[in-house]
Amino acid sequence: MNPVSNKTAAVNVDDVCKSYPNVRALNHVSLRVEQGEFFALLGPNGAGKTTLISILAGLTRADSGHAAIMGHDTIADYRDARKNLGVVPQELVYDPFFSVRETLRFQARYYGVPKPDAWIDEILHNLDLTGKANENMRSLSGGMKRRVLVGQALVHKPPVIVLDEPTAGVDVELRQNLWTFIKRLNGEGHTIILTTHYLEEAEALCNRVAMLKNGEIVALDTTANLLRGMSGITVQISADTTPVSWAPRSSAQASGAFGFTLSGYAELESLLAAFREANIAIRELKLGEADLERAFLKLTSHTAVAA
């Protein structure tokens, strides 16, 4: 279900195309993210996620189509569009001349925030960077630099926050702190758009997901609906053979086991009964539940075959 409302969309992408030499990065992409959503943008490398984010941020100009942030066109009304957007870039970039606090202060003042220090202190605290506030950016570890990038995106309190792989290189504990902080911001009304390679993060955090492949949206739905579409279970059974009646539905696994995709637990009973009746001993049985990773693989591999 797409929760379309009468409110201005946090992000509206309308029929956007973008090509680079020899590559069609985005092909007639349209999507609408509502205010307050926690939205995931997923796709394999080269799917067009970063190009789409760059178009939203005004770093890249679309060949055709329009994009708007909180109703402000990213080209015609770029100043208001950018005021409403905070972006955590994928690349680990920093200015080596300045300390963490100076970096955040400059970023706040670029956006015209008059007295940013109290909010900067809160950001530093939430990103566990208070002790590093006066350290030069060069002296920080990769994970710390990543957190400063997150801070830079939040420093002007934008209603829409885009996080392009924000947890890459960040250790588990700090990743949890970061998500707690981001969830709090989402709870306060900020719209969050996330790209990540950690699909479990998207599954746990995001209400809605768009999956991109080869510059096209191959799925755009609520996380729950996508998982419902994958409501079956997978079963791996280690045995010498498989019952004849189930052979067409089995797939040989690399481990030597037989794999089955079932509609649910009721069908599992039929499968086990078939093994009993055929007098085939089961050495090991493994169950797998639906997750976003399976949905992702299914959708992206399906379009690859279709192409």
Add this chain to the structure above:
Amino acid sequence: MSAPILGPGFNALFYKECLRFWKVAFQTIVAPVVTTLLYLLIFSHVLESNVKVYDGRVSYTSFLIPGLVMMAVLQNAFANSSSSLIQSKMMRSIIFILLPPITSLEIFCAYVFGAMVRGLCVGLGVWLITFPFVGAAAAVPQQPLWALAFAACGSAIMGTLGLIAGIWSEKFDHLAVFQNFIIMPLTFLSGVFYSIHSLPAFWQSLSHFNPIFYMIDGFRYGFFGIADVSPWRSLAVVAFFVIALSIIAMRMIASGYKLRQ
């Protein structure tokens, strides 16, 4: 109430540009002052008794000082904007300037004004350190407004040229080409070390096509009230380059040339 032409984005970026060079002042201010002092020591020692300028009305060392001051102003103004931009492009930290709602005019002014501040700081340092060579009375410009006008316009031109070079360059090598094959020859062949009246006719004529010649000649007029060409003509040439280069730089920034994809 309409928004100011130069808003908070300009203030922050201009301050950042100044703080950037101030944090490494030994490299960006002290080192060029010392290098220029070496030029003064060597050239004044070797040529003071051998070269007559302005028909002997001005000593060679006095003549040399405004040229060296202006050369330091111009080279450092160019170095500031070009190095700041190419570094942020190479390290990709330019994104922090491209993401916020800073206008093209604000970006242009912040980089150029930052370059002017550094150029003028180095020029001031060179000027002050030359006092012992000619005495404070001889070192003070006779017509300071002319000197100030040419120092400001010259640093603005080179700051703008540095901005253009920084945007155009895709790697440090490109910038080195710009610096070593365009800026350096034009500076050295602009009359820093000599009056163009001492040159053969052909080279004298050629010097009139060098915009840096007018910056230095006009600046020198501020010191001595004497110049190779009319200061008004120099000012007209310099003003033309300020406007022309500013238009080019502004168009490059506004179109996102080599900055946005």
